[in-house]
Amino acid sequence: METLAQFYIIYPLGLSDLGLMELKEKWNIHYPAQKLEILSEDEGGVLINVTTLQGFSLNHILRSPTRILLRVAEFKARDFPKLFNKISKLPMKHLLIGQRPEVEASATNSKLFDSRKIEKAITDGIEESYRKQPVKKKYLDHFEANKTNDLPKLYYRAVDDMITISIDTTGELLHKRGDKLFTGLAPIRESLASILLAALTHDLDKKPYTLIDPMSGSGTFLIEAHDSYKINNDRPFAYQHFPLWIDYALKKQFIDKFKSAENEKFSKYLGFEINEEVLKLAIKNTVGKNIQIKKGDIFAKSEVLPGDNLIVINPPYGLRVGEKSDINVEYYKKIIQSVREKYNPVRLGIIIPDEHRFNPAPKDLVARIPFKNGGLPVIFYILKN
Ligand SMILES: C[S@@+](CC[C@H](N)C(=O)[O-])C[C@H]1O[C@@H](n2cnc3c(N)ncnc32)[C@H](O)[C@@H]1O
Structure with missing residues (x-):
């Protein structure tokens, strides 16, 4: 039987419950016969x-998710010799292919916080592990052939001197789908769009809805909803440089096993955009x-569009698009009013920067989801009609 391992799935901060x-x-x-073992959940x-x-x-x-890490060790360390020692005892020849991985370090309330020194202790520890247990030639050859590719990084995280060491399995962030090429003004990250769509729809009944994005930009929300059950085989992932994967004989069958499906929640996807170039x-x-x-x-009057519209x-937001002076809470209220008149929606989800302190009547509010979009604190309001 294949060995079990711990994976930490990273989500945009504060949104892991929706990711779950x-x-x-x-x-x-995809794994109907097996119960999913969840060990813990935190806001990240x-x-x-x-x-x-x-x-x-x-x-x-x-x-x-933002990315998925394979957790390889957890231990307490308050000095660099101990960190070196712990790393040197890890079976790196089964995890890495002879590379010195880039180290992403973060530390909270811990003695070891200097990222340069952390990286040195880890790199020296890895070299020592390689020295004691040499990496097989076929992995070294794979490394030689893939030096310029996105090889897995090592993640060091210390909280109160408890250190977790993980290796990235994703590579370029997961929101890079590999198939979307053109972006308009201030597009939302695909992974965020996917989470917000789940928040908007998860408790609705199954009738197929029409999804409308009346300020659709390059189309991220509509594409994410449409492709929600699509298997992403359009890009490489860092796990493809792990020894276990290099050795795995049934790569093609493994990938082909997962079948894409249609999103049955929606029967129609409709977008509107004012800017010709973005359109x-x-x-x-x-x-x-x-x-x-x-x-x-969005503000032009039109016939009411019948149907179950979401x-x-x-x-x-002004900040990024350059219309700051015209953008205030009244602007967002006008958008909401216009959309209600035109589409009579079952539900409406809208992102509004936190600074505007939009405060809908409690009877209108289904959920209020704060998060950061490109560093800016915003709130995704889900409103009833
Ligand atoms: C923040 S962007 C939306 C980005 C989109 N969600 C994406 O990921 O690409 C806002 C979009 O609204 C468009 N827009 C601005 N005013 C509009 C209006 N009155 N009617 C329709 N679209 C408008 C802008 O051109 C821009 O593309």
Whole structure:
């Protein structure tokens, strides 16, 4: 039987409970015979115990995490010789391929916090481990052939002197889907869009809805909703440079086993965008998908669009789009009013910067989800009609 390992799935800060919903749903789809073992959850992520290959596969299956780490050690250390010693005893020849990985260090309330010294102790420890247990030639050859690729980084995290060492299985951040090429003004990260869509829809009944993004930009929300059950085989992942994967004989079968599916929550995806140039990009991004994006001004009057409409909006914040002076809470209220008149939505989700202190009536509010978008504190408000 394949060995079990701990994987820490990182989510945008504060949103791991929504990420966990996706994890549970998709685990049941792809691994129906096995109960998911969740070890812990905190505001930054979720720790699970699964087989190594299952952990790797989550990179293809999940759409809301930032990255997925394989946890390799946890120990207390308050001095560098101890850190060196602990690292040198790890079986690096089974985890790395002879490289000196880049080290991402973070420390809170811990004696060891100087990232340069941490990196040195870790690198020396890895060299010592390689010296005692040499890396096999076939892995060294793989390293030679892939030197310029995104090789796994090592993550060092210290909290109150308790250190966790992990190796990245993702590589370039997971929100890079590998298939979307063109971005408009201030696009939202795909992983965030995916999480917010889950928040908007998770407790609704199954009837197919029309998803409308009336300020669709390059189309991120519509594409993420449309591709929600798509398996991502369009990009490489860092786990593909792990010894275990290099040795694995059934790579193609492993990937082919996971089947993409349609998102049954939506029957139609509709977007509007005012800017012609951005509209052109959105149309390119959605070629071959059942997504319609047209030119439209959110404030223009039109016929009411009948049907079970769900609305999602990431309006301009001013800061990044350059209309700061016109953007205040009244602007967002006007957007909401216009959307209600035109689409009579079952529900409406809108991102508004925290600084505007938008304060909807409690009877209108389904949820209020604070997060950071490009560093800016914002709130995703989910409103009833
Ligand atoms: C923050 S961006 C949305 C980004 C989008 N969610 C994405 O990920 O690409 C806001 C978009 O609203 C568009 N916009 C601004 N005013 C508009 C209006 N009155 N009607 C429709 N779209 C508008 C802008 O051109 C911009 O593309």
